[in-house]
Amino acid sequence: MFEELKERVCAANLRLVAEGLVVHTWGNASGLDSSRQCMVIKPSGVPYDCLTPDQMVVVSLDRGEVVEGNLKPSSDAPTHLVLYRAFKQIGGIVHTHSFYATAWAQARREIPALGTTHADYCHGPVPCTRLMTTGEIQTDYEANTGQVIIERFNQLDPAMCPGVLVASHGPFAWGTTVDEAVQHAIILEHLARLAVETLRLNPSAKPMQRALLKKHFFRKHGPGAYYGQK
Amino acid sequence: MFEELKERVCAANLRLVAEGLVVHTWGNASGLDSSRQCMVIKPSGVPYDCLTPDQMVVVSLDRGEVVEGNLKPSSDAPTHLVLYRAFKQIGGIVHTHSFYATAWAQARREIPALGTTHADYCHGPVPCTRLMTTGEIQTDYEANTGQVIIERFNQLDPAMCPGVLVASHGPFAWGTTVDEAVQHAIILEHLARLAVETLRLNPSAKPMQRALLKKHFFRKHGPGAYYGQK
Amino acid sequence: MFEELKERVCAANLRLVAEGLVVHTWGNASGLDSSRQCMVIKPSGVPYDCLTPDQMVVVSLDRGEVVEGNLKPSSDAPTHLVLYRAFKQIGGIVHTHSFYATAWAQARREIPALGTTHADYCHGPVPCTRLMTTGEIQTDYEANTGQVIIERFNQLDPAMCPGVLVASHGPFAWGTTVDEAVQHAIILEHLARLAVETLRLNPSAKPMQRALLKKHFFRKHGPGAYYGQK
Amino acid sequence: MFEELKERVCAANLRLVAEGLVVHTWGNASGLDSSRQCMVIKPSGVPYDCLTPDQMVVVSLDRGEVVEGNLKPSSDAPTHLVLYRAFKQIGGIVHTHSFYATAWAQARREIPALGTTHADYCHGPVPCTRLMTTGEIQTDYEANTGQVIIERFNQLDPAMCPGVLVASHGPFAWGTTVDEAVQHAIILEHLARLAVETLRLNPSAKPMQRALLKKHFFRKHGPGAYYGQK
Numbered sequence: 001m002f003e004e005l006k007e008r009v010c011a012a013n014l015r016l017v018a019e020g021l022v023v024h025t026w027g028n029a030s031g032l033d034s035s036r037q038c039m040v041i042k043p044s045g046v047p048y049d050c051l052t053p054d055q056m057v058v059v060s061l062d063r064g065e066v067v068e069g070n071l072k073p074s075s076d077a078p079t080h081l082v083l084y085r086a087f088k089q090i091g092g093i094v095h096t097h098s099f100y101a102t103a104w105a106q107a108r109r110e111i112p113a114l115g116t117t118h119a120d121y122c123h124g125p126v127p128c129t130r131l132m133t134t135g136e137i138q139t140d141y142e143a144n145t146g147q148v149i150i151e152r153f154n155q156l157d158p159a160m161c162p163g164v165l166v167a168s169h170g171p172f173a174w175g176t177t178v179d180e181a182v183q184h185a186i187i188l189e190h191l192a193r194l195a196v197e198t199l200r201l202n203p204s205a206k207p208m209q210r211a212l213l214k215k216h217f218f219r220k221h222g223p224g225a226y227y228g229q230k
Numbered sequence: 231m232f233e234e235l236k237e238r239v240c241a242a243n244l245r246l247v248a249e250g251l252v253v254h255t256w257g258n259a260s261g262l263d264s265s266r267q268c269m270v271i272k273p274s275g276v277p278y279d280c281l282t283p284d285q286m287v288v289v290s291l292d293r294g295e296v297v298e299g300n301l302k303p304s305s306d307a308p309t310h311l312v313l314y315r316a317f318k319q320i321g322g323i324v325h326t327h328s329f330y331a332t333a334w335a336q337a338r339r340e341i342p343a344l345g346t347t348h349a350d351y352c353h354g355p356v357p358c359t360r361l362m363t364t365g366e367i368q369t370d371y372e373a374n375t376g377q378v379i380i381e382r383f384n385q386l387d388p389a390m391c392p393g394v395l396v397a398s399h400g401p402f403a404w405g406t407t408v409d410e411a412v413q414h415a416i417i418l419e420h421l422a423r424l425a426v427e428t429l430r431l432n433p434s435a436k437p438m439q440r441a442l443l444k445k446h447f448f449r450k451h452g453p454g455a456y457y458g459q460k
Numbered sequence: 461m462f463e464e465l466k467e468r469v470c471a472a473n474l475r476l477v478a479e480g481l482v483v484h485t486w487g488n489a490s491g492l493d494s495s496r497q498c499m500v501i502k503p504s505g506v507p508y509d510c511l512t513p514d515q516m517v518v519v520s521l522d523r524g525e526v527v528e529g530n531l532k533p534s535s536d537a538p539t540h541l542v543l544y545r546a547f548k549q550i551g552g553i554v555h556t557h558s559f560y561a562t563a564w565a566q567a568r569r570e571i572p573a574l575g576t577t578h579a580d581y582c583h584g585p586v587p588c589t590r591l592m593t594t595g596e597i598q599t600d601y602e603a604n605t606g607q608v609i610i611e612r613f614n615q616l617d618p619a620m621c622p623g624v625l626v627a628s629h630g631p632f633a634w635g636t637t638v639d640e641a642v643q644h645a646i647i648l649e650h651l652a653r654l655a656v657e658t659l660r661l662n663p664s665a666k667p668m669q670r671a672l673l674k675k676h677f678f679r680k681h682g683p684g685a686y687y688g689q690k
Numbered sequence: 691m692f693e694e695l696k697e698r699v700c701a702a703n704l705r706l707v708a709e710g711l712v713v714h715t716w717g718n719a720s721g722l723d724s725s726r727q728c729m730v731i732k733p734s735g736v737p738y739d740c741l742t743p744d745q746m747v748v749v750s751l752d753r754g755e756v757v758e759g760n761l762k763p764s765s766d767a768p769t770h771l772v773l774y775r776a777f778k779q780i781g782g783i784v785h786t787h788s789f790y791a792t793a794w795a796q797a798r799r800e801i802p803a804l805g806t807t808h809a810d811y812c813h814g815p816v817p818c819t820r821l822m823t824t825g826e827i828q829t830d831y832e833a834n835t836g837q838v839i840i841e842r843f844n845q846l847d848p849a850m851c852p853g854v855l856v857a858s859h860g861p862f863a864w865g866t867t868v869d870e871a872v873q874h875a876i877i878l879e880h881l882a883r884l885a886v887e888t889l890r891l892n893p894s895a896k897p898m899q900r901a902l903l904k905k906h907f908f909r910k911h912g913p914g915a916y917y918g919q920k
Contacts, residue, residue: 045688458735505918
């Protein structure tokens with residue numbers, strides 16, 4: 001069971017390396033099997049150069065127990081579970097320590113919407129969580145990482161901003177599938193770098209025009225979209 | 231018909247990817263068939279890895295109607311049409327979201343002429359358009375993008391500066407052919423990056439000597455050019 | 461004798477080039493044979509593209525004499541010897557002039573612990589040595605380079621911070637084996653670059669929460685570690 | 691005649707492209723045949739992807755006339771000639787518009803000696819010329835480019851600093867052979883980038899200790915050198 005999803009999750013993890021988003025073993029991708037209420041995720045600390053689909057670990061969404069697989073799941077698995085439970089519309093999650101997105105997370109700044117490249121994917125800034133407290137870190141750290149993300153999205157729609165920066169840590173991205181989550185992780189890194197360079201040229205650069213933000217986002221998303229083929 | 235131009239336009243689009251100027255589907259190249267008053271352009275939102283010449287879309291220059299092709303043209307097609315109509319001497323246009331040129335566009339700054347690398351191609355700064363208004367964005371957005379470019383070139387000669395930055399958006403480059411437009415997009419990105427690094431070292435760096443700007447531009451262009459072979 | 465270690469040290473030196481940490485001949489890796497109290501190190505100034513295991517030089521740990529090999533050892537060999545004698549727990553050393561770590565060394569700044577990527581490997585900042593004096597430079601320069609490193613680690617545990625920046629010079633990294641030392645040199649460069657980008661975005665970025673630093677370091681190291689497989 | 695030197699000069703030009711120092715046709719390398727008092731140089735504006743040894747142009751050192759070859763020499767040939775005549779110890783010259791060195795040239799700043807990587811090759815800062823005057827630009831521009839370099843080296847030894855930055859333009863590097871000149875152009879670019887990153891971290895970074903500068907330069911150069919094999 002889960003064979004097809006295991007293959008896609010394994011391929012997604014390998015694509016993160018190929019795209020330069022993951023160095024060493026710093027990153028993980030998971031996909032949701034919503035009919036069976038299970039998550040398929042990369043095992044913890046296994047080198048990418050020998051990663052195979054049958055090493056993927058299946059974890060139950062409700063209890064967080066390993067349902068299938070001989071290896072321990074990624075140590076960030078509890079973060080993924082918390083996000084799947086809260087964001088009903090997502091089916092894939094990616095966590096990386098990619099350079100520019102991680103720099104924004106370490107700088108504890110949200111990524112402002114500075115131009116149309118950003119607006120094509122995010123209807124507003126990419127938010128940054130608050131710092132986690134000592135208590136949240138010492139007990140259930142990984143699950144609490146998910147909680148501060150949910151807290152940050154209290155007034156936001158995860159479908160209108162497919163990623164977040166966890167302060168002092170790094171980015172998480174999501175999508176309706178694990179493949180889309182990978183795509184969003186790639187784009188998030190690109191937007192992070194583009195915003196860095198923009199602020200280098202103009203440290204007081206203002207966010208883009210509100211009308212332009214709406215125009216570009218809804219040109220690609222929602223019922224009025226006209227970008228791409230039918 | 232248009233077979234040769236379709237092949238060149240398709241190859242031009244693929245070269246943008248190979249040169250690292252286009253990420254995802256963010257970019258498009260078009261070429262003009264001036265005898266038949268038609269533009270050949272990339273289809274909208276089609277992945278680059280399966281792009282073929284027969285997918286290119288032929289659009290009439292006067293009415294902007296699809297003359298040949300089964301796919302929708304690039305959503306930026308109206309911008310290309312406006313530029314071909316206004317800049318009589320050009321035969322190819324390229325739009326990208328390349329990193330450094332887009333950073334300048336997002337910073338809403340023109341790229342100053344800081345050295346001979348720049349002067350070999352642009353006889354002055356690479357200009358940046360004004361911000362588009364809410365009205366211009368909400369109605370005929372893509373055509374109006376072309377209009378603000380033309381407005382910016384009111385006192386400028388497109389043959390002496392083969393590109394522009396659209397504020398909050400990104401660069402457009404052009405040339406006498408689609409191949410030359412690609413070449414200019416590559417060079418524009420290079421100049422953008424070089425200027426960023428220069429300002430990092432010297433935030434108050436002054437434009438180059440006027441005589442040197444003229445010398446290098448006219449060493450390569452116009453009747454007195456002596457660079458290259460006969 | 462030493463054949464296996466020579467192969468590993470040669471491969472380690474070549475990996476430094478493949479990973480982009482070494483330009484020209486600027487760098488060297490060594491490994492320790494603790495049972496025979498000898499160090500195997502790269503020869504001095506030999507081009508990497510024709511480096512072979514039998515060119516590696518074996519040097520005695522106590523007297524610093526060549527025990528095996530026809531070539532002169534790396535001119536930095538005395539630095540390596542001083543470190544092996546002082547840091548009993550290490551078995552491999554790597555010295556490079558990698559970009560970002562060298563920039564920190566030239567800027568004479570320690571690399572602060574700004575996020576979890578850093579905390580996974582270093583339990584605190586990556587320290588920078590004091591400037592060497594004219595006397596230390598003119599006499600026994602290479603051995604004194606080792607001495608200022610040891611002086612800097614007076615209150616620090618080399619096992620909790622696998623590298624150092626030598627002011628006006630560049631990084632040294634170490635590990636229990638030469639392979640781990642290479643891995644740490646790669647990670648040190650990554651952390652150096654990540655910290656540069658973070659400070660660009662927020663020049664007054666504060667070190668990460670103390671509890672988070674501990675959490676991430678000890679999630680991977682020591683008796684309570686739970687990252688990775690058993 | 692000149693066959694061997696033509697091959698080496700052609701290979702040197704191609705290596706500049708492979709090393710990423712030359713974009714488009716912006717760069718040229720030449721070598722000196724001192725016995726015959728001729729320079730072999732790349733032709734002007736010929737694409738690198740079809741460059742062959744027999745296209746190289748032979749120019750007489752004294753009169754600057756084409757002695758062999760069917761193509762026009764590089765438009766920068768007069769600069770090369772002026773340098774060969776003035777710097778008796780050099781046998782190869784390379785000119786590029788490489789990123790970081792050109793950024794320093796455009797910023798009109800010399801590259802300070804900030805660490806041992808620099809000191810291994812340059813016994814002091816890499817100097818930057820003064821701005822050329824309108825008169826110098828309008829008449830004999832390329833020869834005058836050589837003259838401002840010589841003027842800048844009035845009190846300097848070209849053997850102790852194998853390159854220079856021409857203000858508002860870019861770097862020239864040299865060596866005893868064309869291969870060494872290429873090597874120095876590569877290293878100059880590396881040093882330029884390293885210094886940029888250092889100043890980003892510490893805008894008031896001071897030059898390295900004088901004793902360390904001497905130590906590293908003379909560890910590699912001159913009668914007391916002990917780096918490398920005999």
